[in-house]
Amino acid sequence: MLIRIIEHINLAEAPAYLGSEETGAINLFVGTVRNHSKGKTVLHLDFEAYEPMALKEMEKLGIQAKEKWPLYEVAIIHAIGSKLPGEPVVVIGVSSAHRDASFEACRWLIDELKKTVPIWKKEYYEDNSVWVNAHP
Amino acid sequence: MLIRIIEHINLAEAPAYLGSEETGAINLFVGTVRNHSKGKTVLHLDFEAYEPMALKEMEKLGIQAKEKWPLYEVAIIHAIGSKLPGEPVVVIGVSSAHRDASFEACRWLIDELKKTVPIWKKEYYEDNSVWVNAHP
């Protein structure tokens, strides 16, 4: 498994890691910073992680995904620091023999990552900033 | 839209094309040559396309996907020629504001491509070769 928290994501890393002669299908999800959110202009997002725990939780998700689906490999990469619109903030990639498993596992991994991995983002608008999800 | 039939696929092309400041989600599917199929060792796959028609059908799929889901961009790239195990043969990529649309549209595009786009593959095993899907 490729599990990584990093300042700048290199989009070539996950596909290179996931490709192999046994694999027939790779699904890759890339989350990027949008320049607007809820009708407001976003200037940048700042990401903060509780790194040792986040890496552990990411690894647990990878292991669970490999138990649930017949996967060859899993890559989970998350960025930290300040990110501008257009920049990648998360990459999830999985490889499997057939495409069903790759789509399902990749979708499950990004959904679970958003629920359990201790990483926080603050959205900076033109006039204020908020920690996303903090309040009901 | 990025619609292309090409000898060698560059995996960096689609993500670079799909990324933008408006986009929050990119889903990418990469189909690669497996070194085995139905229990037999695959030496290589040879792809052949009726190019003008294949490009037209790929473009139609991109347009339909954009009608069905709120997508920013669509990339459909297919390789032709002889491909070794591990090599990419098809890349489908879509970008959207949110991840639901990106996963659904990408999945739909690869499923439809396999049904309608006039591209053919011949699998070369150690002892023979077959045109895939040709017979019931």
Add this chain to the structure above:
Amino acid sequence: MEILLFGITRDITGQQKLTIPQENQPHTVGDLKAWLGQQFPAIKQLSSLAVAVDSEYAEDDLAINSNSEIALIPPVSGG
């Protein structure tokens, strides 16, 4: 009338392209398929056979002539 061939239809006919003499020319896509089945029985064993006219999938009742670009589309297997 010339017919473009791809994939297994090249193997079945042993040709890169079919030429149908003036006197045998089919008038519709359906006629063409019937003629092909007679000339090359192996074609009837395929999972499916479509015909493209001017690079669009064509129905059996579509009229064809030598000005159209006509192609046989055996079962596709891209991806």
Add this chain to the structure above:
Amino acid sequence: MEILLFGITRDITGQQKLTIPQENQPHTVGDLKAWLGQQFPAIKQLSSLAVAVDSEYAEDDLAINSNSEIALIPPVSGG
């Protein structure tokens, strides 16, 4: 006892890290949450608050002491 802080819990407490004096030390995760709610009412307004002990999510009845690495986990928002 030291408590690691992240995200909005740093803004709420105005600190990078909480230090709980010996005499106030909570014995369980549940005690810690109750103490936090008293000291920093804004914490009760969060969508959720989890506590991690030695970098694992912990239940309220888990016993804690100063040898553990303890962290507050406000609602996560990665991805």
